[in-house]
Amino acid sequence: MNTHRESSTTRANEIPIGGHLLRPAGFGPAASNNDCLILTHGAGASSNSLLLLALAEAFCAFGLTVLRFDLPFRQLRPHGPPPRGSAERDQQGLRAAVTSMRQQFSGRIFLGGHSYGGRQASILCASEPTLADRLLLLSYPLHPPQRPAEFRTAHFPNLKTPSLFIHGTRDGFGSIDEMTAALKLIPAQTELLPITSAGHELITKKNRNDLPKIVVEAFRSFAHDEEA
Numbered sequence: 001m002n003t004h005r006e007s008s009t010t011r012a013n014e015i016p017i018g019g020h021l022l023r024p025a026g027f028g029p030a031a032s033n034n035d036c037l038i039l040t041h042g043a044g045a046s047s048n049s050l051l052l053l054a055l056a057e058a059f060c061a062f063g064l065t066v067l068r069f070d071l072p073f074r075q076l077r078p079h080g081p082p083p084r085g086s087a088e089r090d091q092q093g094l095r096a097a098v099t100s101m102r103q104q105f106s107g108r109i110f111l112g113g114h115s116y117g118g119r120q121a122s123i124l125c126a127s128e129p130t131l132a133d134r135l136l137l138l139s140y141p142l143h144p145p146q147r148p149a150e151f152r153t154a155h156f157p158n159l160k161t162p163s164l165f166i167h168g169t170r171d172g173f174g175s176i177d178e179m180t181a182a183l184k185l186i187p188a189q190t191e192l193l194p195i196t197s198a199g200h201e202l203i204t205k206k207n208r209n210d211l212p213k214i215v216v217e218a219f220r221s222f223a224h225d226e227e228a
Contacts, residue, residue: 015089015096019047019069022060035107037136038097040069042115043081047074051114051138051203058212062220065105069097071117082116090117091124098131110223112136115173115200119152122163126155134223135163136215139200142174142182156185163190164222166215168198193218 024034037059041049047068056066072093073082082090094111101109111132113121118137125131143150163186167179174182176194183190195211198204203211 015092016072016075017069017093017097017100018075019067019097020056022056022066022068024060024063024065034063034065034105035110036065036067036101036105037110037112038067038069038094038101038132039136040071040094040113040117040121041074042113042117042139045114046070046078049114050208051201054203054208054212055138055215058216059219062216064110065101067097067101069094071120087120087123090120094121094124095128095131108133108223110134110136110219112138114138114202115141122159122161123155125161126158129160132161134219135161136219137163137165138215139167139171139173139202140165140179141200142178145172148178151182153182153185156182157187159186160188162188162222164219165190165192166195166202166218167192168195168200168202170197170199173200191218191222 039052039056041047041052047070052068056068059066071082071090073086073090098109098111109132111121111125112118112135115138118140122135122137122140125135142152165179165183167174167176169176176192179192183192195202195207198207
């Protein structure tokens, strides 16, 4: 696919914005009226994860500008999970990325993330309802594996950003039934799209050709319904 790729190393409010900016074919650097999706990674991954690479290409093919964003903790260390106490700074990094994209693009700004990245995005939007136009939450980590009593939903009643959840039916961080019940806590519009036979990573050898298109079509429909 003919896309324009560049690294974003600008700073907003002293928080580094690192990652890869993909523009749709036919859109030069000056194009600013299309929608933008900021997509970030899980605790053990980076903006170069297989899932983010596949989804970014698919969304870009449908006309969105996509920023594959490395959270601040990942910019500081190339491997390993986020250190204790890094969540607040990671949320600041997401806010800085949204601010930067709003300065460059006049269209809607969507914020999405896989697992830890999606959780931080949702916590941020719960405290700042107008920050992003929509949320795309991939494999939301509802609770630690085999510890179903430790729900990570304290902020759900304050989340007013329309949110689409994509979740594998074999995800150890939360079953489809648990996710369905948890989403009732969110006052905004939500939808849950189960991915059959997928685990927490979502993308598998069997679905890697179909999954990106499924996610893009679901999110485009969700965004269109809200827009209407």
